[in-house]
Amino acid sequence: MTVSTAIARLNAADPDFARHLDHLLSWESVSDDAVNQRVLDIIKAVRERGDAALVEFTQRFDGVDAKSIDDLILGRERLELALTRITPVQREALEKAANRVRMYHERQKQDSWQYTEADGTVLGQKVTPLDRAGLYVPGGKASYPSSVLMNAIPAKVAGVAEVVMVVPTPRGEVNELVLAAACIAGVDRVFTVGGAQAVAALAYGTESVPQVDKIVGPGNIYVATAKRHVFGQVGIDMIAGPSEILVVCDGQTDPDWIAMDLFSQAEHDEDAQAILVSPDAAFLDRVAASIDKLLPTMERAEIIEKSINGRGALIQVRDMQQAIEVANRIAPEHLELSVAEPQAWLPHIRHAGAIFMGRHTSEALGDYCAGPNHVLPTSGTARFSSPLGVYDFQKRSSIIFCSEQGASELGHTASVLARGESLTAHARSAEYRILTQEKGN
Structure with missing residues (x-):
């Protein structure tokens, strides 16, 4: 050569x-019309036929002889078995890397906060983890146990109750390092499905695959295209170049x-x-x-x-x-x-x-x-994007509590602005809370 x-x-x-x-x-992450239509057809099939579609696509695309969805589910005990099948040196490296990634991301955790104004009005922010996150992991030759650690550990540190992993096993090829990494990172469930069908299953749920709130992890053009289409139904990390x-x-x-x-x-x-x-x-x-x-x-x-x-x-x-x-x-x-x-x-x-x-x-x-995350913005998007982190698996809700005096005082301001926007119901809703003596002034 x-x-x-x-x-x-x-x-x-x-x-x-x-x-x-x-x-x-210059680089464009653009799916051609054929890829785009194929992905849309796959998503539609999974939404309509659920597990049956997953089994069919896995047979067709991955060459896996699966009779039912049960053949595509790996339990926690299978992940623990993978730990015994890798070498002691590999296990030590995975555990050391996981500890460093976990320690770094612990520092990213955000807590809820509140403050009280002089009139008793309370303002703040409530930080809540997502209920469930989906992790896509490439399979076969493109197997990246490091990506499992980088995607699953921040979710767990954030407090996500359940992390669901999907990983294709083309021709039945299982990567023990990937499964061992899933075990160490605390992944809760694993389905051996991949491609656009796996993304669709995570986004919409099937009889067996639970619907998630956010999908993270790298994949090929079909995975990236599917993530684009399901965004809005679920959150996604990014479309990486x-x-x-x-x-x-x-x-x-x-x-x-x-x-x-x-x-x-x-x-x-x-x-x-x-x-x-x-x-x-x-x-x-x-x-x-x-x-x-x-x-x-x-x-x-x-x-x-x-x-x-x-x-x-x-x-x-x-x-x-x-x-x-x-x-x-x-x-x-x-x-x-x-x-x-x-x-x-x-x-x-x-x-x-x-x-x-x-x-x-x-x-x-x-x-x-x-220790820092290796899931990073590409193609110039670092101008406005950040590495994957704990904050990607947390939501923030605003907290507003108005005392009687506070609601009365803010009511004047809201009334003026609402009427300036010709939104009378907004204005009157705020005005109802203005104290009587203030209305007369």
Whole structure:
């Protein structure tokens, strides 16, 4: 097998730099009409025929010889069995990662609060966990036990009573690491179904699959399209695009390290994006040489090659200040600040899903065991979105209690504004609570 790279070289001093960067970053998560219609048909079938449709689709798409829905349900005892089937080293790694993820997310918990005004009016916010969350986990070769931890643990920390996991098992292929991760993370129920049919089942419920309040977790184009269609019936985490990494380096990090950091995202799939920004042109040359040297040693070399050649780039900038400007323009999923004083530049970062500080902090640590969530906004959505967290599994309800005096005082203000909007019933509803002596004033 012969692999080679021709990674794009951009220079921020180029008058056409902005146009070239926009072209590099462009990516559309658009389902074609055929995919869209197929997903709509699957959702309709699951809503109409429930478990029978799930069994039929699992037989057809996954090649599983399921006679009934009972063949697609894994009990808690099966998850516990998976713990005994993985190696002690794997179990230790899963448990250590889970503990770190749990500890980090415990700090995100929000509590209800109230305050009382001088006239006795009480205002506040009641924080309540969702009743039930659904977790989609890819199956077969694309098995990610780390995603199970990252999605299920925040839900449990938030206080979600029941976490339901769906995971396809193509041709009956069960991934013991995924099931072990589900056991450690506290997943309550597992159904071995996948695709758009699994999303539909979680959104609308069937005779056996309970309806959930929110669906989280990654999936293919059919899963993403189904999540778009059921949004509103249930909440969803996000419609994620390809994985991304942006490395900002001052030129002093080992170029082999940087090349491998770029590979760590490029190996996900051909559409993944890996970009290096540096003011040091000679360093960019050294990283390009490292890429060519290391690529033939990679197991997923062909995928990396297509990703690097298709969507990767080495960008030269004037100085570190401009490097940060470019980083904010890109708003990457993963941002590595591989520089001497990362803390000095942190206040200038406005848009990034996760920020990896310093030369020794590889993005891969965040994927597995650092603690923060690895479910992050992609495709520039870090401009307005945040990592998955405990707050995604909690609702907030406003609390308003008016004392007699408070209702009377606020009634005057509400009355004026309501009548200004020609909403007379609003105004009179508020005016009824105005104290008699105040009405006469």
